[in-house]
Amino acid sequence: MSHEEAVAAPPGNPALVGVPTFLVGSTALGLVLTGFVPATAGAASIPIIATATAFGQALAAVWAARLDQNAVAAIFGIFTGFWSSYAALVLGLTHGWFGIAPADAVRTQELFLASWLALIVLLTVASTRLPRAFTLLFALIDVALLLVLMGTAQGSTTLTTAGGYAVFSFVIVGAYLFLDAMSQATGGRGLPLGPPLRA
Numbered sequence: 001m002s003h004e005e006a007v008a009a010p011p012g013n014p015a016l017v018g019v020p021t022f023l024v025g026s027t028a029l030g031l032v033l034t035g036f037v038p039a040t041a042g043a044a045s046i047p048i049i050a051t052a053t054a055f056g057q058a059l060a061a062v063w064a065a066r067l068d069q070n071a072v073a074a075i076f077g078i079f080t081g082f083w084s085s086y087a088a089l090v091l092g093l094t095h096g097w098f099g100i101a102p103a104d105a106v107r108t109q110e111l112f113l114a115s116w117l118a119l120i121v122l123l124t125v126a127s128t129r130l131p132r133a134f135t136l137l138f139a140l141i142d143v144a145l146l147l148v149l150m151g152t153a154q155g156s157t158t159l160t161t162a163g164g165y166a167v168f169s170f171v172i173v174g175a176y177l178f179l180d181a182m183s184q185a186t187g188g189r190g191l192p193l194g195p196p197l198r199a
Contacts, residue, residue, distance in 0.1 A: 016185055078119065134193070146163075147166055
């Protein structure tokens with residue numbers, strides 16, 4: 001047995017980058033939605049989301065693809081698209097980059113939210129073969145997107161704020177998944193994630 005075989009490195013885990021960068025952007029978004037900053041500072045989360053979160057998701061997606069972890073690459077790739085397009089939406093509407101009239105801004109936000117809600121619902125269904133914690137995470141993201149979509153469509157700050165609290169609920173699940181990944185990466189045991197909903 002060669003020295004290299006005897007001390008083979010453990011397989012990489014892209015979640016070590018992907019999950020915490022997802023969490024920091026989600027926390028920032030949740031704080032915006034729940035009114036931590038005034039409505040006039042709605043873009044306050046964009047510096048985190050456009051840099052740390054979007055970049056971290058892209059890095060994790062490429063890392064996962066390099067390891068042939070195709071489902072993981074797909075998940076992080078999807079959220080690369082979500083966070084990047086969210087940053088583009090907010091910056092574009094704020095600065096008039098896309099030629100969208102202010103009167104059409106709400107409809108544009110509804111289009112964004114409905115499109116991503118449809119895809120994340122599809123991801124939630126596909127995740128039922130993963131440990132249950134992942135399905136819970138995606139289901140809570142669905143709830144948050146739905147509440148923010150309804151709040152946007154109805155002009156309801158109550159629903160939008162509820163969407164912000166739903167964001168915090170999936171941040172908690174994501175934090176648990178990060179602790180699981182870090183525990184395993186540092187030689188510990190994984191945390192229980194629950195059996196898949198379907199085989």
